[in-house]
Amino acid sequence: MAQTEGTLQKKLKARHISLMAMGGVIGTGIFKGSSETIGLAGPGVVITYIFAGLLLLVVMAAMAEMATVYKNKNMKDFIQQAFGSRVSFVMGWMYCFLWLSVCVIEVIAAGSFLQYWFPGVPLWVLSLLCAAFIISVNLLSVGVFGEFEFWLAGIKVAMIIVFIVLGAGLIFGIIPSDNTPYLQNYTQSGGFLPNGWSSIFSALLVVMFSYGGSELIGMTLTETENAERVLPKVVGNLILRIMLFFTLPILIICGLIPWNELGPESSPFVQVLASTGLPGAAHIMNFILVTAVLSAANSGIYGASRMLHSMAVGGEAPKALARTNRSGSPINTLLFCAVILLAGSLLGLFAQDQLFRVLLAVPGFVVILVWICIAASQLKLRKQYPVQPTFKLWGFPYITGAVVLCLGVIAIMFIFDEGNRFSISICLAVLAVLILWSLLRFRKTKGRQAA
Secondary structure, three states, X not given: OOOEEOOOOOOEOHHHHHHHHHHHHOOHHHHOHHHHHHHHHHHHHHHHHHHHHHHXXXXXXXXXXXXXXXXXXXXXXHHHHHHOHHHHHHHHHHHHHHHHHHHHHHHHHHHHHHOOOOOOOOHHHHHHHHHHHHHHHHOOOHHHHHHHHHHHXXXXXXXXXXXHHHHHHHHOOOOOOOOOOOOHHXXXXXXXXXXXXXXXXXXXXXXXXXXXXXXXXXXXXXHEOOHHHHHHHHHHHHHHHHHHHHHXXXXXXXXXXXXXXXXXOOOHHHHHHHHHOOOOXXXXXXXXXXXXXXXXXXXXXHHHHHXXXXXXXXXXXXXXHHEEOOOOOOHHHHHHHHHHXXXXXXXXHHHHHHHHHHHHHHHHHHHHHHHHHHHHHHHHHHHHOOOOOOOOOOOOOHHHHHHHHHHHHHHHHHHHOHHHHHHHHHHHHHHHHHHHHHHHHHHHHHHHHHO
């Protein structure tokens, strides 16, 4: 198999990157994490999703603006252009840490969902099979990969639409049922915000994890045809769709079942469909869950492998990771990701519950750091663009500055949240090691250049 360095193929189209970003977002965060957010804030948690969606809109628009100026560059390159190699080095490795953590979560979750149909098969075996499937898909040419993810994420999106339509029909009595709730569940059991306005901010920690993955578009730019024209068009539609696919299902769930009757042990989507008494509902929902987490893991491996490849090409990771195969896939980075998934699946054999608790808080915190760097990069670079952007983020510099400030406050909330203290400690430890590594590494580089 022929191998070259740094040659990725521009085979991704607008519909591919749009569905890929949605595939990375709509996964465990919404199908499992929504039970936690509803438990924290009740039906009013939709306000949290809308607020986080607005922050995300600004971050994505900032990235789209930079893409129209710095062509053939990706998210990490924007950060490097603004803050130098040390910051991009740290954020690049943190982003890989984020996605590899997510992928381990998703493949173990996929294995646990498959046990519904194959109860006699050990979890680690099913998780390994899921990991092998995801790696195989990523080894295909990027065009085939994009097409596969388009349909995999498309199935998931279609199922959510069916869930919304079915749920709305049950809420308003269009579909006959034993008990038509109408809107009473939004006002009973403490009302729309049963735990007060402060609960909106408590739920924000989980919501940020749920929205993490949208910035994956920033890693597709070097493999997207006419990225500088495609990205601005995709951003607006993507944000609207993501907010709808989070807020509407939450409203449906809270409309059909009182928020305080949702159990944390299973997906609220499963609980809602089970309560309808529809034949085969559990099997249908289980299929959706498996598709959802595999799609999210598929997007995650893409994000991690492309970031590692980009860093290798830039000399920030071992050169061997820059190699690609004949189809243009970064073969060595995919093998590296495969080893991580293998280890993660085996960890699930020994400490499944503990692994989930530790890893679930990791992506949310790292996502905030990445979003801060993206927005801050646009804030710094706008005045020194070599050419005028064809797309501009509105309200500069006030809107971008406000978003950076909000994200900084949320990051501090993460650090001081007692429930996530152990997980955040791991994140901070990894961050500290990477900062120290960058200081030593780039000091040596400058020393050699001076000599």
